[in-house]
Amino acid sequence: MSEKKFSKKHEWVSLEGDIATVGITKHATEMLGDIVFVEVPDAGKAIEKEGQAAVVESTKAASDVYSPISGEVTEGNKTIVDDPGSVNGDPEGASWFFKLKIKDKGELESLMSKDEYDKFCKENPN
Amino acid sequence: MGVQKTALYDLHKSLGAKFVPFAGYEMPIQYKDGIVKEHISTRTHAGFFDVSHMGQFFLEGDETLVEALEKIIPSDLKSLKVNHSKYSFLLNDDGGIIDDLIVTKTNKGFCIILNAACKENDIKHISKFLGKNHKHLLNNDLSLIALQGPKSVEILEKLIPGVSELKFMTGNNFNYDSESLYITRSGYTGEDGFEISISNKKVKKLIDFLINNGVKPVGLGARDTLRLEAGLCLYGHDLNEKINPIEANLKWAIAKKRKEVGGFNGWNKIKNLLTNGSEKIRVGIKPEGKVIARENTKIFSSNGEEIGFVTSGTFGPSVNRPVAMGYVKSEFSEIGTLIQLEVRGKKYEGKVSELPFYKKSYVK
Numbered sequence: 167m168s169e170k171k172f173s174k175k176h177e178w179v180s181l182e183g184d185i186a187t188v189g190i191t192k193h194a195t196e197m198l199g200d201i202v203f204v205e206v207p208d209a210g211k212a213i214e215k216e217g218q219a220a221v222v223e224s225t226k227a228a229s230d231v232y233s234p235i236s237g238e239v240t241e242g243n244k245t246i247v248d249d250p251g252s253v254n255g256d257p258e259g260a261s262w263f264f265k266l267k268i269k270d271k272g273e274l275e276s277l278m279s280k281d282e283y284d285k286f287c288k289e290n291p292n
Numbered sequence: 293m294g295v296q297k298t299a300l301y302d303l304h305k306s307l308g309a310k311f312v313p314f315a316g317y318e319m320p321i322q323y324k325d326g327i328v329k330e331h332i333s334t335r336t337h338a339g340f341f342d343v344s345h346m347g348q349f350f351l352e353g354d355e356t357l358v359e360a361l362e363k364i365i366p367s368d369l370k371s372l373k374v375n376h377s378k379y380s381f382l383l384n385d386d387g388g389i390i391d392d393l394i395v396t397k398t399n400k401g402f403c404i405i406l407n408a409a410c411k412e413n414d415i416k417h418i419s420k421f422l423g424k425n426h427k428h429l430l431n432n433d434l435s436l437i438a439l440q441g442p443k444s445v446e447i448l449e450k451l452i453p454g455v456s457e458l459k460f461m462t463g464n465n466f467n468y469d470s471e472s473l474y475i476t477r478s479g480y481t482g483e484d485g486f487e488i489s490i491s492n493k494k495v496k497k498l499i500d501f502l503i504n505n506g507v508k509p510v511g512l513g514a515r516d517t518l519r520l521e522a523g524l525c526l527y528g529h530d531l532n533e534k535i536n537p538i539e540a541n542l543k544w545a546i547a548k549k550r551k552e553v554g555g556f557n558g559w560n561k562i563k564n565l566l567t568n569g570s571e572k573i574r575v576g577i578k579p580e581g582k583v584i585a586r587e588n589t590k591i592f593s594s595n596g597e598e599i600g601f602v603t604s605g606t607f608g609p610s611v612n613r614p615v616a617m618g619y620v621k622s623e624f625s626e627i628g629t630l631i632q633l634e635v636r637g638k639k640y641e642g643k644v645s646e647l648p649f650y651k652k653s654y655v656k
Contacts, residue, residue, distance in 0.1 A: 199326050202582070223607075225514075225607055228586065247582075
């Protein structure tokens with residue numbers, strides 16, 4: 167898999183061939199708290215960059231998950247739908263949200279590296 | 293007035309609290325452990341909650357004080373014994389709930405615990421009914437600590453002998469660190485526990501003792517999931533001035549005698565509703581699956597007719613499922629009625645459910 171790229175809305179994406187895996191960051195899960203509900207998109211759904219793609223809810227509130235890139239969903243992660251709490255455990259690994267067939271690799275350019283993202287989080291603590 | 297802080301603010305900070313503005317106060321919504329762990333540790337062990345933002349309102353006076361208060365509070369205050377508490381409400385002329393409260397008979401009068409967001413307005417309202425010889429004081433020198441959970445009694449008894457003898461919804465004065473403090477056996481979690489009224493000067497010492505005895509701090513987040521599992525209302529969400537006790541399914545909190553004789557604000561309306569029932573009523577709701585129906589979620593009948601709305605909804609960590617409360621047209625209020633909940637534009641199945649979702653273990 168390629169090196170992870172990060173969005174300002176706290177999603178990560180990594181690329182393998184033309185299939186991108188998308189999830190929410192560790193920082194995002196720390197802000198959300200205990201995750202108790204997840205909704206992921208079905209295979210075949212077309213998603214635009216920065217479009218609403220999934221839902222994550224903690225005991226406190228519901229949040230939308232946006233896609234950092236455009237493409238067609240190939241798979242939603244059913245494991246996290248059945249066990250939402252697992253997202254708190256491994257958000258940047260096994261608890262990815264969905265995979266999609268990437269439309270334009272150029273869109274990755276606008277995203278942040280790990281270092282840039284960490285800096286962004288420090289500057290924007292909320 | 294700027295943002296207010298309770299006497300324990302610095303302690304909350306040192307315990308890793310995340311703060312939120314709540315009713316004009318900076319209050320901890322959670323600590324390091326997070327809402328689910330705080331919730332579970334309250335149910336299985338014990339947790340403490342700083343609820344010092346709530347109003348501790350003391351009233352003193354002769355028998356005319358009882359008469360004055362009975363005009364706005366539909367409890368049988370005349371028969372209330374010293375050190376006994378009742379859950380009740382302040383009512384407006386239309387029977388709407390201005391606030392829900394716990395009223396305790398004291399030696400000199402009454403103590404009323406008021407919701408933080410309502411306390412200023414409540415006091416204005418209560419004052420209108422008071423006479424010249426009735427004294428009242430909102431005591432801001434006192435903190436209020438809720439200690440909740442099955443281990444509460446064992447732990448507090450070590451520090452303050454005698455508290456284990458209190459029955460649910462009674463209280464008494466106890467000595468602690470050469471000071472008198474008032475403790476009631478009550479709470480807002482569905483667990484056994486205590487509410488401790490203690491001076492701002494001594495509260496830190498009490499909390500240090502609790503922490504050293506394994507009691508975890510619990511924030512407003514878990515307070516909300518605990519009270520919702522216990523089927524208890526949150527003012528401003530499940531209750532407001534446009535909702536009366538009959539609609540709120542709280543007629544049990546109106547004293548039997550008062551239901552017969554009346555003589556309190558909104559009595560005409562309430563008398564009528566007691567006979568004929570109300571158009572809408574508060575019910576428990578279990579959404580199917582994992583979907584969470586939050587406040588303002590629209591409720592539909594199985595035929596697609598809009599029949600109400602959710603007023604509180606979350607995930608219940610102890611019942612391990614989403615739970616909610618809301619108002620539905622009374623004909624749809626029977627336990628087990630199938631309903632639909634509109635979440636993010638999609639309709640999900642749900643059922644009208646018994647309250648509480650989580651069984652209580654009060655000491656009677």
